[in-house]
Amino acid sequence: MGGGSAASLPPGVNAAVPMQDIMPPVKPKKGVIGFLRRNPTIAIGGFLVLLMVCIAIFAPFLFTKDPTALAPALRTREPSARFWFGSDMLGRDIYSRVLYGARVSLTVGFAVAICASAIGLFIGLVSGFIRVADSIIMRIMDGMMSIPSILLAIALMALTRGSVGNVVLAITVAEIPRVSRLVRGVVLSLREQPYVDAAVASGTRTPMIIIRHILPNTLAPLTVQATYICASAMITEAILSFIGAGTPPIIPSWGNIMAEGRALWQVKPYIVFFPAIFLSITVLAVNLLGDGLRDALDPRMAKRL
Template sequence: MSIPPGLAIAKLPPDILSDVKPRRGIWGFLGRYPAIAIGGSLLFIMVFVAVFAPFLFTKDPTALAPALRTREPSAQFWFGSDMLGRDVYSRVLYGARVSLIVGFSVAFFASLIGLIIGLLSGFNRIADSIIMRVMDGMMSIPPILLAIALMALTRGSVQNVILAITVAEIPRVSRLVRGVVLSLREQPYVEAAVASGTRTWKIIFKHILPNTLAPLTVQATYICAAAMITEAILSFIGAGTPPIIPSWGNIMAEGRALWQVKPYIVFFPAVFLSITVLAVNLLGDGLRDAIDPRLAKRI
């Protein structure tokens, strides 16, 4: 092609920025949401420790050795020994089982029951006026005090601790689900389904329920973290699991009298509890950012 006289074609400017390649797959997802990657990794490690505790422990966590009590951390006792000569390292490993079982169980049962109550009260005005007043009354009591009151009526066991904490956490889940249902009930597609004569249960399961699962999943992670802290508090004050069960709260309760001279008895279970709660909270924050389109980081 010939160029007319007096005209020239400018050269294309050089490429300064390289082409951006979108990251796909699991690694790309974790790269966009580092909170999920960090929290999930820490939680996986804790679950691994809890599951394989029988293969990782060095001594029987319940074996008494009064002649070896309050030994400093060493090759014989990696985390030291307590006032009864029990290996703190082995007890901390088995304590992960109690905390994770309580946390996951409370998160599951509280989410399930709260979901049912929230759906019912959010879609039925008569039920809402009755159920929400009961939930308001339960929410007026701090969860830890309600759990202590419920534990006072039963004997100490892991099952009763799960039941007590679940009852204390149900009102918050039902409130969350009810708020989501009330906002979804006014959406045009729900009104169109009602106007077309669709049955109520079909509207709930096809239009309402799927849209409540995302916020409910995020809330479940926070409930799991709160349940592990509550279980440790209950065990620490003697209202949780029996002292014979090695839980992090029991270990810290038994070592508090020697805190100033033997701080390692309290330090190691406290560190494991803090890391586990941090992992669950990071996972919840990452899920919130990934699920909420307003907070999602886009490339």
Template sequence: MASASVLSPGDVTPGSVKAAAPLPDIMPPVKARKGLWGYMYRNPAIAIGGTIVLAMILMAIFAPFLGTVDPTALAPARRTREPSAQYWFGTDMLGRDVYSRVVYGARVSLIVGFAVAFFSSVAGLTIGLISGFIRWADNIIMRIMDGLMSIPSILLAIALMALTRGSVGNVILAITVAEIPRVSRLVRGVVLSLREQPYVDAAIASGTRTPVIIWRHILPNTIAPMTVQATYVCASAMIVESILSFIGAGTPPIIPSWGNIMAEGRALWQVKPYIVFFPALFLSVTVLAVNLLGDGLRDALDPRMAKRI
């Protein structure tokens, strides 16, 4: 068989070797989107949900400057007016402007939702960390949480409200107590998986104290799932608050909230549906936006689901 010839350095003369032509680009270069617009492009759920939630927050803060009137002012001569240029959402059976009541009602729902999400997250995180990492405390704490979880959250909130007078603070407290067991159960599951990791075993073997291990190694890894869970708790709290107000066990009727507005308009639902429709629409859009924000955060914080291109 003929062997392949090999060129020696002496055989190479100037001009005898030419560089190959560059290969054509088969795929166009991918331009990474950077900055705020790039982040919104990669996470559309966060962009849409966050924009709507921000709009609701701004609406609640600047309610007095959005063409509203006193939401509690009675005007029997103007009761049950249809939506018009003067009364954008109409008036209720007492002549109060429904538009003003809906705009001011956003304050109650947002305050309740954010407050319940914060307090239940802090309490549930503390309970879940202790229960998940300290074995002897797990059985005691989780049996108490299981007992609370056996009662539907809405029924537990109604029972707690029956023991107190109606106010925004008591509503926040009642819903928070009902949500803590679910948050603590989630954190406990995360901690149980983290406790078996090699770096935790190494910290224990090196003599690191339990509070330090929880603070440095366990807590930072629970922030991401807790952030996502807090958005769902916020949406659930808004719905529960509206249910409590709708059945008369929530905020006092004098305080405009979406649940109170719907409760007052249910008697005229068949003839004046707009009284119930507008607060229900705002409640649905807000809850949907918070859930979209939670879904987007879940995808963004989970490296297995994050979109990098």
């Protein structure tokens, strides 16, 4: 308090001396580094995903061989300096096949996440905001969700030939209902907000209301859901390839590598072990990234300094 304030006090009353700050003020770090320090789960998951993407892109430069080259005289060799992960029943280098297999799994995971999110977003927006279309669209989505996604994907693959594109299509169709129901639930809560009522009262057309007021508020939960779809799609692709309904054997993927080694699991477990480890690490990384994004984008769970 200043001297003028102290002089105005009644006789016998003294002003308290202002207390000094014992601890210096905490300044939250800004920028990308500060965001990653506040969200270590995103940092760990993003690093592992980026590492797998780099492995898939630069596989030809990581001391790999032709993943389809056959060498029957060198079949089922143990891991060694020549075959880092061993060789399979046809003498193919498992290390090379696992690294090239990352391309298939990541391509399927990212493609399914993008396609399913885009289509499900459109369906959810229309169904959630337009009441007439809601009853029809959601009954179709409920019927599709009544079938397990893996069975629906197997049924769709049975109608087509094995290829990466058909695998992406089959898994995308199975994942669309879950995305559409998520978006619809968000839209149902948003369309009752006062600012939406004000936009309707002012004569704003429905497409503009959806684009300006509804769509931006659905992107955060949709982004988190997309990461889980990516992880689920990679697992589903591995299952399809493992049972022979996914990518053809000539294309190395983690699923068909494990399928080829299951007959020798008890005597040559490394044939299944290495692709399974890469698949598990990739799925874990994507799930960690999704959990971190959920905590960072949800204001009720975000960490405040």
